[in-house]
Amino acid sequence: MISIQEAQKIINQNIPQRKHQNLPLKEAFGYMTSEDIYSKYNIPNFTQSSMDGYALRFEDKDLKLKIVGEIPAGSTERANLEHGTAYRIFTGAPLPDGADTVVMQEKVKIEGDDLLIIEDNDLEKDANVRPIGSDAKKDTVAISSESYLSAAAIGYLAGIGCTEVQVYSPLSVSLILTGTELVKPGENLDFGQVFESNSYQLESVLRQSGINHIETFWVKDDSLQVERTLNSALTKTDIVILVGGVSVGDYDYVIDAAKMCGVEQKFHKIRQKPGKPFYFGTKEEKLIFGLPGNPSSALTCFYLYIAPLLSKIIKRPSITTETKAITTTRYQKKIGLTHFLKATYFDGKVTPLHAQESYRLQSFAEANCLMILKENSEGCEKDEIVDIIVLK
Template sequence: MTKQTGIVILAAGNSSRLGLPKQLLEFEGETLLKRISREALAIPDVKVSVVIGAYPDPINTALKESNVSVAINPHWTTGMSTSIVVGLSDLLKHHPNLDRCIISLCDQPFVDRHVFQQLIQLANSTDKGIVATGFSGIWGAPVLFDKKYFEHLMRLEGQQGAKKVAEQFSDDRVIFSYEPAKYDIDTQEDYFNLPHQFISVQQAKDIIHHHLPAPKQIRLPLAEGLGYTLAQTVVAEQSIPAFPQSSMDGYAIRYSDKDRGLPVVDKIPAGTTVEKILTEGQAMRIYTGAPLPRGADTVVMQEKVVLSDANTIRISDETLQLGDNVRPTGSEVLADSIAMLTGTALTPAAIGYLAGIGCRDVLVTAPPRIQLILTGDELKPIGTILGYGEVYESNSYQLKAALQQLGILHVESRHVPDDRSQLRAALENALDEADIVLLVGGVSVGDYDYVVDVAKDCGIKQRFHRIRQKPGKPLFFGTQNEKLVFGLPGNPSSALTCFYLYVAPALERIMQLPERTRSIKTHTTHAYSKKPGLTHFLKARYDGLTVEPLHAQESYRLQSYAQANCLLILEEESNGCAAGDEVFIHLLT
């Protein structure tokens, strides 16, 4: 006779270490709680009880379309034992003839119906009363208990979990080995370290951001600093200007002498290295940038004086004020003061300013070393005659150009045919030499799409593969220590879209470039229809007032992309847009 099985899903905690309800955390398109509930309900004739405590309203709402029984644990703060008692009591209340029960958690994203089935089958085949799940040299949840242990479970107290009972009866315990059960989510770090599949656009951005390495620094000659970001505050070694300086061509005087006729006793051109002394009742001809003579405190514009044949001046400037047309010592920057802060972008003006205060070199945030690996037997270099089934390789051109716009001028690229061994050799070499590897092509699920498997063989940890978007759904992202690996789709439009949305923002953060507002609201000029399920990024043209979706939206088409200056965003759940609708766009420039 078939034994009656129940499953208790423990979901009462407040996820204090995570900072938000883990029960409602999304994984591969649905919440963790909905996912584990669906998988439990997929087992034939199994009864499922979900125990909730913290966040009852949102969790109840999340389960309203589910066929599970929901039991509320008012004492969830006292420990897991109370949730086990509440869940098992709920099952027995509705199914008093229950023969066994599986205690499961809601935060193990890779526990599914097959795990539950294996626990049941192992219990049947071994006649053991306790079947636990083993992973990473330990064992734990989910755990199946025969009804003879129900009383033991009901007597648990405080923080004691079901493992307390399973440890007491080791002779009646068997382990089902399932390594993916090691993944559970207690912290954000746990969540970001999962090998995600088919995620949302925002999740992809968050995961990439979490895994960005710390910025690196290099020292460059000032002349080579354009486009970089300062990694160290610059302190002025001396005051600039180092002396009171004339700001225009005119006459240096004592302000107290402004109403007198003054003989011009000397001239001071810019570059004068000998200090002159101006006595009372005198003037000196002076030029822009020249040092004021000692005793002078004001410069009169040459247009505001009358010069006699005897080389004497009379001032005709009724608005003249003390100190006019004089640049004080240190008016640009004072010695030992901050001249430029860390994080400042080195624009032409910034470089000119630093040169003007005598700065010869700068410590900047280093651009990452990047290598492109382009895959595909069909790709041929420009200049060759195309054969049947062949296309010109264009991704390296557009991606290198896009990288140059970010200030990354030196990028190595290599074309690899559709061959696993050659791809692996190229990737291993790139990982030795580069900080970021952009793999282009071969990231989908076809027979010749080897990239993701080869990346994993090279020790790259998958952070996610595939995004709910169009174009660019197959995007792959992985890490090896602090090295980043992006697997871009081979279609040129898809590759460029993924670069703009994910690679470029990552590079800007790594290089500490100034943040730019790229997402803005506007109104569309034309309607566009889509099915819910994927976020669409349309090639579009923004004129400052409205946005126009362009023609040729197919993922292999670049003709319209060449005219685009933005991507029109149609959200995952939308049916598209009507003419005049307010929409978000992502600016490309």
């Protein structure tokens, strides 16, 4: 049995190299860039008006200016601005050569048909003008490697003329649920049976972590079925999470099945509660996790080990954060295991909840954090500072 710190170190030492692929820009939302993206153009590639108004030479602002023409957005003809004149101009249109300032249409007066009088005492040179390359400069990095492609990032890349991007390939995950006693929610619950809930909670936190390629399998407590399903999953997905069957009971077949499938065990069992039987192994670049079947234990282990790992691999913020809090009550435990208590965190204070048993999810449904009591401690006193893991 190893410590939590040793387990985390071993997992981090086995993070595989990410694969990458090229995607059309319209299909790249939600992915992470795997290289710097350079702009091929200056954007804008001409001096551009940012307002509806009038283009002028700033030195002429105190003169009555003759309006000599109009430049709409999309105009491809070059215009030249002479001294003492102005052009009617619209947002996004190119400035005429010689102009350096745009005055807003609300801050002028028109005298007669074509004389412009400026009534803006705060007007400054270069006002309401977008310089060439102000949004992106040619041959410079527009978006760095390992950037998340949000809707705004996709729009920005389209705006600089990008049509394709290189991204990290999405991770795929297989969930293998083991247990003859399990039945699907909605079916009749007979004596000796329990509703299966792990797929629901684990698929949810996987999606929250940025994983959309999820395959879920359900097998009975049969060694051959477990082995065949694991072997199949290893050929299809990057990460395999087995749920249940990782302890030492007569019907716990996961450890033996992993060996038969060529998985190299990195560790099995951690000094923690809940989740002591947690398993981790690798096969080439594939990662294999074994979670206890009790729902609270399974979810705790996911938050502790798999969620931070996924954050590192796919370069996205983790769904958990660590901080410190002040306890509102005394809590006792025995020395030897680190305890992760379902708790609530509010205004800098943490309160452990009732029903800490590993099979009970009701308190987990109320929790917004895990309160950590270290293995060499006998618990905590009221008003003691402890570490917590905040669940987002």
